[in-house]
Amino acid sequence: MKARIHITLKNGVLDPQGKAIQQALTGLAFDGVEEVRQGKYIEIELAASDTEAARAQVADMCEKLLANTVIENYDIEIVA
Template structure:
């Protein structure tokens, strides 16, 4: 089973990488972009066979390592 974790900065947290991308897009002629938030996607191959247990385990991974929960939020998708 696979898990996909989407990690993004929380609303209100400054995103300098997103702002750099927005600025670069403007220089490339894409003037309609008013904001960019950049995040990361982490894919995990799991040995688990129970979807609910896998979701709980991946959430624990996020809380302990994969996301900085002070400034980041995450979603877990079991696929």
């Protein structure tokens, strides 16, 4: 099965890259771009066959390496 992981900056953490993207979009005449937050998307192919075991394994990966929980949140989706 496959894990899809979104890693995003926590609320309140300044995101200068998101702000630069917002300014660039506004510069391209896209109106109404109120805020941009940039994150990461990671896909992992897993040998596990149990969804909950896979989710627990990926959560451990996020805590230990994939995300830095000082500034980042992670969201895990397990798909067959």
